[in-house]
Amino acid sequence: MDTESLKSLFGSLAPFTVKELDEAMDFFSPVWLERNDYFCRAGQITDRIAYVCSGALRSYYLINNREHTTFFQLPGTIAVALPGFIQMSPSHESIQALEPSELLVLHRRDLYRLYGENWKWQQVGRILMEQYYIQLENHMISLQSHSATERYEQLLSHQPEIFQHVQLQFIASYLGISPETLSRIRKSK
Numbered sequence: 001m002d003t004e005s006l007k008s009l010f011g012s013l014a015p016f017t018v019k020e021l022d023e024a025m026d027f028f029s030p031v032w033l034e035r036n037d038y039f040c041r042a043g044q045i046t047d048r049i050a051y052v053c054s055g056a057l058r059s060y061y062l063i064n065n066r067e068h069t070t071f072f073q074l075p076g077t078i079a080v081a082l083p084g085f086i087q088m089s090p091s092h093e094s095i096q097a098l099e100p101s102e103l104l105v106l107h108r109r110d111l112y113r114l115y116g117e118n119w120k121w122q123q124v125g126r127i128l129m130e131q132y133y134i135q136l137e138n139h140m141i142s143l144q145s146h147s148a149t150e151r152y153e154q155l156l157s158h159q160p161e162i163f164q165h166v167q168l169q170f171i172a173s174y175l176g177i178s179p180e181t182l183s184r185i186r187k188s189k
Contacts, residue, residue: 003028005053007022013127013128014124020120028051028104029104030102033097038097039096039103040084046084048106048108049079051078051104051106052073057098058095058166069171072098072170073095082132111125148182149188152185
């Protein structure tokens with residue numbers, strides 16, 4: 001599995017040497033998911049974080065027997081059920097493959113080992129956590145302050161690749177609208 005894009009991501013976040021990045025790749029294991037396979041399930045403790053090399057995943061919560069999509073993970077992004085991962089507690093979130101996906105997986109113990117060995121990994125962790133938080137907060141604000149049409153247009157302009165990988169029912173869930181409303185918005189454009 002190609003690790004160059006992962007090394008490039010890490011290199012953009014901290015001043016690693018080529019040797020440091022090459023050595024760190026030994027901690028990552030390839031994992032292949034088929035469509036509908038789970039990277040993690042709600043109710044289970046997850047001790048893994050993944051870099052998405054190919055494919056597409058979605059993160060969602062089940063509330064009152066209804067799925068609420070919170071994130072899409074496409075190639076070049078990180079997949080993690082963060083609160084459960086940090087606290088080592090059962091996750092409230094599930095992460096499911098939307099299409100066959102190749103991941104590079106790092107276990108929590110190895111991440112914390114990297115943190116302890118080199119401050120650059122702590123910087124990577126901090127920056128990725130900041131990005132995760134900002135993405136989550138922007139999405140919450142958008143759900144509360146923008147119309148359904150504005151949310152759709154924003155997603156289409158900022159992340160058009162999602163529409164190539166993700167079924168419309170999951171996009172509708174992410175936008176906080178019904179599939180029928182999404183269909184009407186798309187027809188009006």
